[in-house]
Amino acid sequence: MDFCAIDFETATHERSSACEMGICIVQDSKIVETKTWLIKPPSFPYFNPFNVNVHGIRADDVKDAPTFDEIWYEAEEMMYGTLMIAHNAGFDAGVLRGCLEYYGMFKPKLNYLCSIQLAKKSWNYLPKYGLKNLAEYHQISFNHHRAGADAEVCAKISLLAFEKLLLSSNEEVSEYMKSKIKVL
Template identity: 90%
Template structure:
């Protein structure tokens, strides 16, 4: 099983306002690397109070950080050729598209899957499927709403779900989750 779990935090409601990105790389069903970048968003120095209340990242934290276009090639290289998984993937895919569009960058041919959909197939008896709730259910401690931690927990939950569903390869995931896998 090879995939990357991804999570964005944003500065505003705008889809191009990524202020933090976390990626967790899984190879052969093992987490091999988690990396986080603070990002200076196009809205800098403006950050929505609502967003800051969620993740705690303020303009001062990113004032010396690179912009999305300055980190994208490293990010793309880490993600190359793998399935992208995110918790509430529509949001994260939208932020990725928004950032790429804002900087006039090519959108890669990438398939993605939402770990919420995966969790619902794996534990259809749970009352909630938020990342925090799933982490508590599986006794995984993390710093919620920080991109690297969220990406790593997403990867761990996805691995547990694949195990529960007896899915052992990317091909099996593609067949089983066919209607849930989207294209960027």
């Protein structure tokens, strides 16, 4: 299994307002790298208090951070050619799309999958499928609502789901989850 898990935190309700991005790279079913970037969003210095309440990232934390367009090429290179997985992927894919559009950048042809869909197929008896609930169920502790930590837990849960579903290759995942895989 080769894939990347991605997570964003945002400064406002705007999809282009990423203030943190985390990517966890999985190669041969092993986590090989997790990277986190703080990002100065277009709304800077404005951060919605609701969003700050969720993730704790403030304008002061990103005042010297690069903008999305300054870090995207490094991130894209890490993700190149792999399946992207996110927990609540519609949100994260929307943020990625929003950031790329805001900066007028080329949108890569990227397949993505939601780890909530994977979890529901793997553990269909659980009452809730939030990242925190799944992490607790699997006894994984993490700093919730920080992009790198969330991306890594998403990767760990995805690996556990693939194991439970007896999926051992990207081809098997593509076939099994065919209707759930979307294109950015």
